[in-house]
Amino acid sequence: MRFHQLSVLPVLAAVLFADSESPLPPPWHDIRVKHTWNAVPPNWEALGHPPNGTTIDLHVALKPHCENALVDALYNVSDPRSPKHVLSNISPRTTYLHIPLFRFRYGAHLSKEQVAQLVAPHPDTLGLIKSWLGHHSVPSSSISTTHGGSWLKLTGIPVSQANELLGASYQVYRRIGTNDSTILRTVGYGLPSVLHSHVQTVIPTTYFASTGALRQTPRRRTVGETANMATRERVTSLSTRDFEVTPSVLRSLYRTAEYVPAATDRNVLGVTGFLKSYPSPADLREFMSECREDAIGATFEVVQINGGEYDPSKPDSEANLDLQYTQAIAFPTPHIFYSTGGDISINTENNKPASDDAWLQWANYVLDLQDVPQTISTSYTDFEPNLPLEYAETMCDLYARLGARGASVIFPSSNYGVGRGDCLAKDGSGVHFIPGFPASCPFVTSVGGTIDIPESAAPFSGGGFSNHFSQPPYQKVVVPAFLEQLGDQNDGYYNPKGRGIPDISAQAANFVVIDDNEAFLMEGTSCSAPAVAGIISLLNDYRLSTGRKPLGFLNPWLYGIGIDGLNDITSGSNPGCGTDGFTAIVGWDPVTGLGTPDFLKLQETLASLPSTGDT
Missing domain, CATH: 3.40.50.200 (Peptidase S8/S53 domain)
Structure with a gap:
């Protein structure tokens, strides 16, 4: 992505055109593009900058230390063809001391704590993030962790400070031709180059939900x-x-009518x-x-x-x-x-977002439960x-x-x-x-x-x-x-x-x-x-x-024996x-x-699978 496309990122432009004779800036000023749109997404209009004093909550997703650990575990607990015991290819690290060196077999689903260990960030990540936030004077009282430390939440950040952190230009947007609530978004943002290998994404930034796409029954x-x-x-x-x-049509067609939940x-x-x-x-x-x-x-x-x-x-x-x-x-x-609740809309009475990213907030809530549905x-x-x-x-x-x-x-x-x-x-x-x-x-x-x-x-x-x-x-x-x-x-x-x-x-x-x-x-x-x-x-x-x-x-089973x-x-x-x-x-x-599903036949494919998921 070329910088000349990023007129919406004032901090990036300032870095680009800085005097070459000037001393090298601290690494936190070396902001590189994370994501940008070339223009305001279709069906959205910019209404200008938010009122002075507006704050925003930022969610920072951190990259895991071992990139494939979660997906490897997911397939091993989800595929009936997974062997009972296979030595893991995850080398012992401090992060994984409490995870058995055996891959999980079918049905042995992970606990909340085990998932948190698998997705834990690199040991250096939190130190770098803390230094970055400290450089921008983000108070520690505004910083909290979620998902076992794999996410950070920055609460009540002034939009002006968010712009500095991310080289962004947050504005108020609304869907064209509607009276919908306004949202805070930026059409582009960046991160210090040293953080790109540690941060997956920051929410909310450049995601604009499409007009009417969320509702699926028009x-x-x-x-x-x-x-x-x-x-x-x-x-x-x-x-x-x-x-x-x-x-009655569905229960007859897909053969569920005779089954009584127990x-x-x-x-x-x-x-x-x-x-x-x-x-x-x-x-x-x-x-x-x-x-x-x-x-x-x-x-x-x-x-x-x-x-x-x-x-x-x-x-x-x-x-x-x-x-x-x-x-x-x-x-x-x-x-x-x-x-x-969602999206992010401004409460004009106190200049604070009235709600937050609906997809993310729902996932955050459910994953924080000890037992998921x-x-x-x-x-x-x-x-x-x-x-x-x-x-x-x-x-x-x-x-x-x-x-x-x-x-x-x-x-x-x-x-x-x-x-x-x-x-x-x-x-x-x-x-x-x-x-x-x-x-x-x-x-x-x-x-x-x-x-x-x-x-x-x-x-x-x-x-x-x-x-x-x-x-x-x-x-x-x-x-x-x-x-x-x-x-x-x-x-x-x-x-x-x-x-x-x-x-x-x-x-x-x-x-x-x-x-x-x-x-x-x-x-x-x-x-x-x-x-x-x-x-x-x-x-x-x-x-x-x-x-x-x-x-x-479901998919490893459905594409395997479940296809019958x-x-x-x-x-x-x-x-x-x-x-x-x-x-x-x-x-x-x-x-x-x-x-389409045939309940009785699917039930038959499950009858011979393991009765427990113990390792």
Whole structure:
């Protein structure tokens, strides 16, 4: 990246044009670019500098001393093919004195403390950071550590001081044409060169969420009489134009109806909520009375994070969809709804941010728990190009930590096929398909969409290949097989070496949802994600009730023996970007992944796996 692109970084420019005869400045003034945009991201407008006295909380992610330790451990606890005992290739260091020199085998998930040891920074890192902050007179009372010392939080930093620390120019931004809360961001920032090998990213800096991308159910329409929802017990050959998807349809199609959860004292399903989206207990009761009468008593715990609010008198269809379908499949498994506040907006009364990065704050809260939920469903996503690489990698690392601790983390693949709009790159290089994130993170399970029975790909099912993350080991067979059949179709539009999206899929259209006492039909991969989460929660219940450990990170199992429990989808496509997109074929494809779940067959694949996860 050339410095002439960084007019927004005044400190960097000052360093660049300093008099060559001047004495060498201290190393803290040798600021080098960490990330910058060439211009304000699309759909955002700058409103100027914040009022004097405005403060900001900065989160600094530190690089681990042993770069691959966490991922190595994650795969060893998540892959049924992992050997029982294998000598670790991690050489003994002070950081790892309390970690056995044996790799963990399948199901032996790590504790919060073990993960903290694996991701601990280099012994020199904290000293360097302390010296840097001391140089800028950041008081020690403003500095705290999280995630076992792998993150720092700088609380109440004046924006003027943040600009000096990061060579940045924080301004107030708002989405164009909206009355949304304003946010504090900078279109570029840097760090002293000596810190680049120690710091992964700083949040918040250059991440601007795309307009409307977070909410994944843009379409809904009113339906009429719903009294017959509970009676549709069996499905044969139907079209999405002829039927409504209800819990009974899903439970019959994916064969979960006969399973009765038995580990409800240990198994938990978590559902995340953002953007002031709240579920309604009254709507949940009405929904169950219409479509699953034995689950009328379904309820959920609400946990409020980062100033997240909860007002059930103002329900939102997104949150109602998520809770109604996870509950209808996994009942009576306990549910937790996480109402998480975000973005960073200025409280004009005291010049302080009213809230913080929603993705990060949710992850911080859950990872700080001693025990994480076994299944976590999120129905929100963004477009990968909107996220700085360092930010995406950092968040992906946090999802890896959740998987290593035994959580199955599920995200939708997005609702725009291979991309929204013309997908023309700003650099003039032509069309580039647009993958979704966090679906592109290799340490989560991304869920695409299907329609109809027999099932075919939903035309809006997000899919493709990541430009941020390379192809993970579990895809080394299936993705090359797809690409060989694809040939030169779509050449240049996607990254053939990237992580393939999605992993699996499920029904995603005409879901009946009760919202504010009215019935609506909704569609999107945020319908398929909670449906899959309910099924995975039942499989975790099965594991726990038979003396086994939960599934944790799903993909090594799904791409291995788990593939025998999936229904391959071989028709349909996901057009976008002015193209026909990709087509579903035999085997994995970037439209429906490996296929849709068959609970009973998946249960069979788990029956022969280890009964414990002890090393």
